[in-house]
Amino acid sequence: MSTTLFDDFNPVSSKQWKQKIQFELDGADYNETVIWNSPEDIQVKPFYHRDEFSKAASVETKAADFKICQNIFVYDIDKSVQRALNTIERGAESLRFTIENEKTDVEKLLKNLPLENRVVYFYLTFISIDFVKLLDSISIQKNATFYCNLDPIGYFAREGNWFTTSDKNNFETLEILSKSTKNLSLVSIDLGLYQNAGANITQQIAYSLAHANEYLNRLPNISKQIVFQVSVGTNYFFEIAKLRALRMLFKLIAAEYNPDLECHLLATPTKRNKTIYDYNVNMLRTTTECMSAILGGADAVANLPYDSLYHKDNEFGDRIARNQLLVLKHESYFDKVNNPADGSYYIESLTVQLAEKSLALFKDIEANGGFLKLLNDGTIKKKIQESANKEQELFDSKKEVLLGTNKYPNKEDKMKHDLELFPFVKIKPRKTLITPIIEKRLAEKLEQERLESEEK
Numbered sequence: 001m002s003t004t005l006f007d008d009f010n011p012v013s014s015k016q017w018k019q020k021i022q023f024e025l026d027g028a029d030y031n032e033t034v035i036w037n038s039p040e041d042i043q044v045k046p047f048y049h050r051d052e053f054s055k056a057a058s059v060e061t062k063a064a065d066f067k068i069c070q071n072i073f074v075y076d077i078d079k080s081v082q083r084a085l086n087t088i089e090r091g092a093e094s095l096r097f098t099i100e101n102e103k104t105d106v107e108k109l110l111k112n113l114p115l116e117n118r119v120v121y122f123y124l125t126f127i128s129i130d131f132v133k134l135l136d137s138i139s140i141q142k143n144a145t146f147y148c149n150l151d152p153i154g155y156f157a158r159e160g161n162w163f164t165t166s167d168k169n170n171f172e173t174l175e176i177l178s179k180s181t182k183n184l185s186l187v188s189i190d191l192g193l194y195q196n197a198g199a200n201i202t203q204q205i206a207y208s209l210a211h212a213n214e215y216l217n218r219l220p221n222i223s224k225q226i227v228f229q230v231s232v233g234t235n236y237f238f239e240i241a242k243l244r245a246l247r248m249l250f251k252l253i254a255a256e257y258n259p260d261l262e263c264h265l266l267a268t269p270t271k272r273n274k275t276i277y278d279y280n281v282n283m284l285r286t287t288t289e290c291m292s293a294i295l296g297g298a299d300a301v302a303n304l305p306y307d308s309l310y311h312k313d314n315e316f317g318d319r320i321a322r323n324q325l326l327v328l329k330h331e332s333y334f335d336k337v338n339n340p341a342d343g344s345y346y347i348e349s350l351t352v353q354l355a356e357k358s359l360a361l362f363k364d365i366e367a368n369g370g371f372l373k374l375l376n377d378g379t380i381k382k383k384i385q386e387s388a389n390k391e392q393e394l395f396d397s398k399k400e401v402l403l404g405t406n407k408y409p410n411k412e413d414k415m416k417h418d419l420e421l422f423p424f425v426k427i428k429p430r431k432t433l434i435t436p437i438i439e440k441r442l443a444e445k446l447e448q449e450r451l452e453s454e455e456k
Helices: 014-024 030-034 077-089 106-111 129-142 152-159 170-180 191-197 201-218 236-254 281-296 315-330 345-367 371-376 379-396 444-454
Strands: 067-073 094-099 119-124 145-150 184-189 226-232 263-269 300-302
Touching (some): 014 030, 067 119, 067 315, 077 094, 077 106, 077 315, 129 145, 129 170, 129 184, 145 226, 152 170, 152 191, 170 201, 191 201, 191 226, 201 226, 201 371, 236 281, 236 345, 263 281, 281 300, 281 315, 371 379
Parallel strands (some): 094 119, 184 226, 263 300
16 A cells, blocks of 8 residues: 655645745845845745646757757868867767858868768858858758758847848848758857847847747748757756747747747857856856756757867867766756756746746837847847846946856966957947947956956
8 A cells, every 4th residue: 555645744835935934034024035036027936836836838848859069160171070070979969060251161071070860050150052052962962950050130230230142132042042952941040149248038038039030021931940049147047947938939929920830949158157267167157057958948058168268169178068068968867858847836937927028028029110120220239238237237246246256256366378369349340230239248347457457
């Protein structure tokens, strides 16, 4: 005969929990002491209870299917091929190539790589019909899944100008490609730009959905998945909920165009909270951010090396970043359960609230002319800047803490002679159609002051 352990205990209601907490607060106000407001204006309670739970989010996530992705910047073809082979041998399951020159010999790059049934992403800083058609034919020959992450709107937001094309505009070029390619997923949304520039989570979701809606309106032949390149921040549970809310809302909006259209989430840890001083802490930050990405349902995770801000690509940094994901997958068993966040009242509540607030903002964007109109008139940049300024004020006042940087810094830590890359916002004077959205880390000003003091 079996007995249920819980039958031996009386249930405790949420009202009883609140009364107990209020007693322990010894006269302090419950709402002011243990409830806090997030930047998204969501009230976070000290506990979540079944008798206050209204509805679960309608979303499915497949943590068991997530892939470990390796970023590779393509400059020297032979070195890139060797690096790709090495990373696959050491545990990478998919690859993301960054290619800046359309004259790159992509056939040579991919010829000897084991790509059958493998997912490969291409981040291109140009748009070329011939180049993309060649990728399409290679994907068919190799029996591989290629995501050609073309995002003219994201490029416009980041650079202030559109891709340069010979005769057609960017959308016409995408339309030609959508009709002439058979095996490629073409369109991508650079959600990471908004996160790294300082947008709060509601803005990130709403802007990326409005961003996607511009493509859905202009490209009726989109039939493949749309890739959302997501940056994952440090607010652990909120970031899990962010990915779930994004997937849920995209399904809702895409159903108006193509019920079979899905989003594919490629996640990377944010740069916004990363630091050059006490840089080993970056490994702790990226670990929890990768965990959020997996539990939130990312299809692939490309980790950020701890030294990526100030070192050129190197084998050691890549290996550490890849091993973090290998440990999560093969030793922490993050790939053993689908829908891992189901049943968590807290995460379910966050998912629903973020979805509701993001949908309301999305509708407001559409009612005011759509994403491109607001991008052109500077509204999107202005709203992101307002959010970024609020977060910067919290960091400067040490209410938002980065250990080793604005709290408990190691004064003996020196970085001036270890900088291979310029880790701060780069100013590129040029004529642009709009003022670009600029990515900026929280610690930049403080780090610049410390570097100057090293010289004295």
